[in-house]
Amino acid sequence: MSWIPFKIGQPKKQIVSKTVERDFEREYDKLQKLEDQTKKLHKDMKKSTEADLAMSKAAVKISADLLSNPLCEQDQAFLDSMTALDTAMRRMDSFNQEKVNQIQKTVIDPLKKYSGVFPSLNMAVKRREQALQDYKRLQSKAEKYEEKEKTGPVMVKLHQAREELRPVREDFEAKNKQLLDEMPKFYYSRIDYFQPSFEALIRAQVVYFTEMYNIFSELTDQIDQAGLTDEQRERETEAKLSELRALSIVADD
Amino acid sequence: MTYEELENKTRRLKSLFFLLFSTEEAAAKERAAQRQMLAIEELVHSERNYLRLLRLSSGTIRNNLQKLQPPPADLDSVFLDIEDVIDVSSRLLGLLDQKLVQPGDPRFLETLCESFLGLSSDIEAAYKEYLANYNQVTVVENSYKQKEALWNDVVRVIKTSAPEVNATSLSFFLVMPVQRIARYPLLLQTIQKHTEKTHPAYALLERTAHTSIALNYRINEYKRFREVADKYKKTETLTIKDKIYRLNTHSIAKKTARFGQHIRHETGMAPKLVDEEFDALEGFFYVLEHGILELLENVETYLYHLQGFLSCRTEEFDLDMDGEKAPICYKEITTALRQWILPTFEKRMRTLIRKPLGALRDLLVGPRNLIRKRLDKLLDYELIEAKSNLSYEEQDVANTYRTMNTLLLNELPQFTGVALQMIWSVLGTFSCLHRDLAADMEQLFQSFAQQLPHSSMERGAFREWAESAVLEGARRLETLCRSVEHTLNGPVVQPLSPSSRRRLKQLTDKHGSGKIYQVVGSVVGSRDLDLNLARGELVAIISEADTRGDKRRWLVDAGGPRGYAPSSKLIRYHQPTEDPPPSPQLTLPDGVTETRRHSYTPESQPMTVMSQPCFQVLAAYDFTATGNHEVSVRAGEPVRVLEPRDKRGNPEWSLVEARGGARGYVPSNYLAIAPRPPHH
Numbered sequence: 051m052s053w054i055p056f057k058i059g060q061p062k063k064q065i066v067s068k069t070v071e072r073d074f075e076r077e078y079d080k081l082q083k084l085e086d087q088t089k090k091l092h093k094d095m096k097k098s099t100e101a102d103l104a105m106s107k108a109a110v111k112i113s114a115d116l117l118s119n120p121l122c123e124q125d126q127a128f129l130d131s132m133t134a135l136d137t138a139m140r141r142m143d144s145f146n147q148e149k150v151n152q153i154q155k156t157v158i159d160p161l162k163k164y165s166g167v168f169p170s171l172n173m174a175v176k177r178r179e180q181a182l183q184d185y186k187r188l189q190s191k192a193e194k195y196e197e198k199e200k201t202g203p204v205m206v207k208l209h210q211a212r213e214e215l216r217p218v219r220e221d222f223e224a225k226n227k228q229l230l231d232e233m234p235k236f237y238y239s240r241i242d243y244f245q246p247s248f249e250a251l252i253r254a255q256v257v258y259f260t261e262m263y264n265i266f267s268e269l270t271d272q273i274d275q276a277g278l279t280d281e282q283r284e285r286e287t288e289a290k291l292s293e294l295r296a297l298s299i300v301a302d303d
Numbered sequence: 304m305t306y307e308e309l310e311n312k313t314r315r316l317k318s319l320f321f322l323l324f325s326t327e328e329a330a331a332k333e334r335a336a337q338r339q340m341l342a343i344e345e346l347v348h349s350e351r352n353y354l355r356l357l358r359l360s361s362g363t364i365r366n367n368l369q370k371l372q373p374p375p376a377d378l379d380s381v382f383l384d385i386e387d388v389i390d391v392s393s394r395l396l397g398l399l400d401q402k403l404v405q406p407g408d409p410r411f412l413e414t415l416c417e418s419f420l421g422l423s424s425d426i427e428a429a430y431k432e433y434l435a436n437y438n439q440v441t442v443v444e445n446s447y448k449q450k451e452a453l454w455n456d457v458v459r460v461i462k463t464s465a466p467e468v469n470a471t472s473l474s475f476f477l478v479m480p481v482q483r484i485a486r487y488p489l490l491l492q493t494i495q496k497h498t499e500k501t502h503p504a505y506a507l508l509e510r511t512a513h514t515s516i517a518l519n520y521r522i523n524e525y526k527r528f529r530e531v532a533d534k535y536k537k538t539e540t541l542t543i544k545d546k547i548y549r550l551n552t553h554s555i556a557k558k559t560a561r562f563g564q565h566i567r568h569e570t571g572m573a574p575k576l577v578d579e580e581f582d583a584l585e586g587f588f589y590v591l592e593h594g595i596l597e598l599l600e601n602v603e604t605y606l607y608h609l610q611g612f613l614s615c616r617t618e619e620f621d622l623d624m625d626g627e628k629a630p631i632c633y634k635e636i637t638t639a640l641r642q643w644i645l646p647t648f649e650k651r652m653r654t655l656i657r658k659p660l661g662a663l664r665d666l667l668v669g670p671r672n673l674i675r676k677r678l679d680k681l682l683d684y685e686l687i688e689a690k691s692n693l694s695y696e697e698q699d700v701a702n703t704y705r706t707m708n709t710l711l712l713n714e715l716p717q718f719t720g721v722a723l724q725m726i727w728s729v730l731g732t733f734s735c736l737h738r739d740l741a742a743d744m745e746q747l748f749q750s751f752a753q754q755l756p757h758s759s760m761e762r763g764a765f766r767e768w769a770e771s772a773v774l775e776g777a778r779r780l781e782t783l784c785r786s787v788e789h790t791l792n793g794p795v796v797q798p799l800s801p802s803s804r805r806r807l808k809q810l811t812d813k814h815g816s817g818k819i820y821q822v823v824g825s826v827v828g829s830r831d832l833d834l835n836l837a838r839g840e841l842v843a844i845i846s847e848a849d850t851r852g853d854k855r856r857w858l859v860d861a862g863g864p865r866g867y868a869p870s871s872k873l874i875r876y877h878q879p880t881e882d883p884p885p886s887p888q889l890t891l892p893d894g895v896t897e898t899r900r901h902s903y904t905p906e907s908q909p910m911t912v913m914s915q916p917c918f919q920v921l922a923a924y925d926f927t928a929t930g931n932h933e934v935s936v937r938a939g940e941p942v943r944v945l946e947p948r949d950k951r952g953n954p955e956w957s958l959v960e961a962r963g964g965a966r967g968y969v970p971s972n973y974l975a976i977a978p979r980p981p982h983h
Contacts, residue, residue, distance in 0.1 A: 274731030
């Protein structure tokens, strides 16, 4: 790779053509980026589902705490409404749990599995690099002898060097070819692999929000004053607060 | 400027580009520029297609539907707002076409952003109405679906009017504006992702992307406003909620006396004068206070987790799958959810719920303090109460107590009543906010329903499909992983450790270098005579099958212990020779024959222990034959020595057979001996 500083023992003959090396680097870069993005998505999805679960639990606590407060018991209408709210929250929480379970199975786990392939791949690339370095070293050694005056001992050494070189070259070439074959294949496989995950992710949310709409439409009709815009709500709230502030007992003396 | 001129200019720019930067950098920048251009083209191209389909639906399809006998009811209401959307879209494209810049031109982006920003208020106006009225479309279409004959006609008209589009309903076309307005943020953000910050139009692009989100925000708000206004027209019946607003807090206060106990626990003091009514009111106040504080805390926790959820931007991944429907749909949905739908929800939560509750909590301070003061005064009052003759001071104390008591008796019920009403409306609002959130998401989902392959599957069937698809993917992944590991993680051709070298020499001496294998992965023996071997260990093959002829089980020598190992875990070991054997002395007139012990004319010396000769003779120098009896050889060429002397017995010449079978004499001191590699 291009970051290796110029070492003694670099062969004169170009072992791997610049094109091939560039192709290899490009494919490997794509895979490294895929690895980063897969890990990032996995992390984000985990965090997001944790926050989702926490939110839902917090919503349940809102209604549960209110329901257990003696406030409710004072009036039947009150109690009925609090109970309706509490029921709605619990139902939503169970739908949320279902949604998260689905997501865990069809999205988060597959993401993790996919990330698990990269260490092997990275190791294979490292091995290829090691083989390349060995190849270069032995190649330059052979070249060194090739350039010397052809005495007997030199010829012997040259022959030995060439014999040493051969298996190493074959090893490198095999690894190089395999990786050049396998890397694009693996990269391409992401499409079919993740397609079901994304569909499942969308579907899980569709189901969840459909339930949410049904549950809360009904509840809102039951307990909310109809026909209020946000501004009207704010005005009503302000009116009530003013009413309270007008009381003498509220003024802090 | 003609297209050719533009192309030339671009080409010249490109070559200049390459001159300025190294090839790799230029290639990378070129790729980024390509992606940016593709993203820009995607926006423009999809807008054109969108406009075409809208025009098709409101033109051809509508006209053909009107020709049906009888024409479908309320048809006009369905197409009411589409004209404005068509108008604003065609104006956007018109502005782009007018400027006569091509997508490849850097100025195009600027033109695009300016056009969008310029039209943004018109876009808002058009889409606002469209989305607010969209429910009407669904209602009318459903009414058509009720009548089978009519619906068949409608579908037929659609299919014949637009045969190249795979549409089976009116809403296929009419939902497009709902989707389109939500797509702009993602399209613009994708362009932004591939645009350098140093690009002249970057700031403008950023502003445009923000505007597109703000547009969605406001359009949604308006939709909700209209929903509420429409609903208000419906008549109301006395429901639970109305009963709440007619709450009688006095009746509540009088109901319970056990709140008195509450006070006694709270203060640890038991006043002698027990005022049951007051005790009840006070107790209720504390319960209310506790309820408000708890509710506020719970709401803050909820908002905290909501923020946590908003911060995980799961739509920002880039798996280079922007051509696939499912990931793109997911990105659009999540972008909408995280960038304006949930933020709207959060903002309303804070304004309509968190803020009022906070204000209410702040108002609790006054009554609480007053209640405590009253208790103090009561204790004082108790001391003087029995007296008949009170001093001025004592009268003062008595009056203060009575005033406070009366005040609280009068106003506490009012306080708790209004507070309860507030809590109640906050909870109603909470429910409403959830419903609105769900409604926003539902509308968003509608526009994707037709695009995803399995969206028509029932819930259960879909779940089964998804789970089995995931399992299949995992299986394929595992296969791929194993193949990578197997083929690529074979042992590295590396220098051996001293112990491995000793093992190698021992095995090579005993069995020959052709029989040396290396263990690819650790082996744990399971049967009798199976060996346990470590990865990388060197062994020699004794037999390539076991006693029963099973070729998968080889008998090996592991440097002492012998046993069976699986052949799948063994690969041939190539020996890189490190210490070449000492070169034998080259020819000397005397004592030559002895050193030639290892030449290999088969008729000569008997073979040594080696199962195959491992040295060979080479020509060390070029030699050109000068006569018929000599043979030319090249340096490094292997030769076969036939006779180590000439016909007169002169050892200075050797009869050799060179490559190609040519025979002749070469000077003996031109020959060298070298190790020969094992045959594969």
